[in-house]
Amino acid sequence: MKINQILNSLIYGDAIGNEALVIRKLLRNNGYESDIYVNEVSKNLVNEVKYFSEFYKDNSDLIIYHYGGSDKVYEDLVKIDIKKVLIYHNITPYKYFIKYDKPTADETKKSYENLSYLAKIFNFAIAVSNYNKNELINSGFKNIEVIPILIDFEKYNIPDNNIMYKDDYVNLLYVGRISPSKKIEDLLMLFRYYNYYNKKSRLIIVGDYGTSVPSRIYHYMLMKLIRDTCIKNVYFTGKISFESLIRYYKLADIFITMSAHEGFCVPLLESMYFGIPVIANNICAIPETLGGAG
Template identity: 35%
Template sequence: MQVNQVLVSASLGDAVTNAAFELRAMLRRVAPSDIYARYIDPRIMDDVLLLRRYDRRASHRPERDLLILHASIGEPELFRFLRHRPERLVVVYHNVSPAESFLPYDPAFAGLLEEGRRELAVLAQRAVMALAVSEFNAAELRSMGFADVRVSPLVVDVARLQAIEPDPATVNHLQGLDGPVVLFVGQLLPHKRPDLLLMAHHVLATYLVPEAHLILVGAPRLPRYQQGLQLFLQDLNLTRAWITGSVTPEALAAFYRHASMFVTLSEHEGFCVPLLEAMGFSLPVLARACPAIPETLGHGGLLLPEDGDPLLVAEAVAEVLDDDRLRADLVSRGQIRLGDFDPDAARARLVENLLSVI
């Protein structure tokens, strides 16, 4: 028996790819297991197999095998591959982002997101089980027609990131900054609203905390959107804002260690791993009550209304930066909340669910 995983795209540092690597390490203790992808980051070509190679490595009794799909976007070739395979199918749903946010910047990409939801609705009829990383995601799966839906939180092992030696060059640069650092970590995509963060920083730096810095750390997946953000930053003359692009784990550790607080204004998440990473580095966390942020954050941070605008965000950031008691309270609450996401407990839950269908 084999238990293999498939995903549309495998990229270094991507949350879905990281989840697949984590799961493969567990699966290989009980059965042969590999990861296959339609598109592979050249930096991990030695660790992930191209989807077209699957048939060459398939077992002689595929009906006894298990295929695990990590679902986050549509892909016609992968869908055709999955629809008629004899292996039993398990879907791990990381959430499909709202297509409308992407239409102005990449209509083709928006189309793949819409297609992703349609494909899942078809695959629901043949999946033996679906795993959701949050109750919000589980509700979406049920609405698509999946019968056996279980919540199995992501394995987020913050200790691994904490143990990484920070990149010396990044540390040197950050030590040269002369004010507090507001940090965002996440892909620079429209639904994560880095544009609102730039607006809020403009208010913060102009009227409230002029010495504050804003650092946006994340991969620029949409070139047109990235260009628009850079132009917006220049138009607002935000000399203390920095869009870093993709960074190494060593640089990411440096950013977390030097930041004063973590802020996300994302309007749609399936889980939001950086919330837990920020808690792990003892940062006060501020976010808006958008899906599925409240479920992950719990009482571990400062939660603003879903429609919180840049002015409200700037005022809240200033309050956190200026009030030591508030900062200490948020850090303490974050540490308590992080304890609810024990990685070993998440691994055990995941293995238990998979063993029930193996």
């Protein structure tokens, strides 16, 4: 039996792409033929995928489609007459993008509206959280199972003796997209207050801010806020390697996020894996992901 996965892009470090790789590994280890088809891929992952343009040459028995919004695959995929399973990774509400980029806001709004159509053509759906399951129910999906994002934590066990900072500062860490829904401005103001009382503290913000228009504009506004309010000891890393990410987790004393919308939030699990205390808003899927921890 051949079970193939489809997603628009496999980007290095992205949670959805990482899960697709884990699922393929599990399928192959259990005797299934399985490949991943994409439109876009990071250079260092080219050998892990096939391009969607080749998909029609393949005889799939089942398709697993990772959906987090409309993409270049969407219109072609809905026409394929093969049994389909949708994995829903959530869609950021469009209201968070209106201020920064209207085309992105419009596309995001359409992405959510498309769920109602997808409910009619997919045989089964997987939600990575109960929060996401409720969104699928509201969109008309019937057959839904909740399966949290699969993470291969073995790869996190990287021996590394490199010490990033040799001091006694308290290191607060945020990991995630630099996106308006993450409310990083709230995080900055919270740190400003904390740093006033503890000068030996730093805030490290790990995440890509150069890929999308909203992220670039949002990052510019965050830097302006830092300058205008004279916040010290804040460091934006930009996009980093997986090895560097592990170093930051090992360095951190506290993981903190003020995000206003999460369908799962993988960095919460990563932080707990490294034994880092977590501070987060009690909203959306965050309490479910933490499972009473934090």
